Amino acid sequence: MNKQEKENIIKQVGLKIEYGEEPVHSIDRHKYLTVGDSKHSEILALYISENKSMQKIANQQNRSVATIHKQIKDHDEAVARSGFCPQCKRVHGLYETELTVKKEGKISGLT
Numbered sequence: 001m002n003k004q005e006k007e008n009i010i011k012q013v014g015l016k017i018e019y020g021e022e023p024v025h026s027i028d029r030h031k032y033l034t035v036g037d038s039k040h041s042e043i044l045a046l047y048i049s050e051n052k053s054m055q056k057i058a059n060q061q062n063r064s065v066a067t068i069h070k071q072i073k074d075h076d077e078a079v080a081r082s083g084f085c086p087q088c089k090r091v092h093g094l095y096e097t098e099l100t101v102k103k104e105g106k107i108s109g110l111t
């Protein structure tokens with residue numbers, strides 16, 4: 001049932017019900033440290049332009065490797081899907097249309 005239908009029913013039965021929208025809860029920063037757009041863009045810049053490993057970025061940013069990996073994955077998925085990353089775009093990131101996939105294989109650098 002959509003909002004219009006609900007309102008029609010309420011009118012028809014003559015009820016006046018106050019039902020506000022669910023409040024938006026603030027983010028509990030004790031549980032999660034969210035990654036904002038500018039931080040996302042910064043992580044991507046470190047990864048792409050400075051060619052740092054996710055582990056190094058994680059240490060430097062005091063975040064988990066999983067967090068860094070998620071930013072990079074989200075970014076690549078968005079670019080692959082839409083041609084740009086909305087998070088980078090909002091902060092005019094340098095790499096808003098670039099995939100992070102390195103042109104040269106990482107394995108070749110291990111010698």
Ligand SMILES: [Zn+2]
Nearest residue numbers: 075085087088
């Ligand atoms: Zn991005």
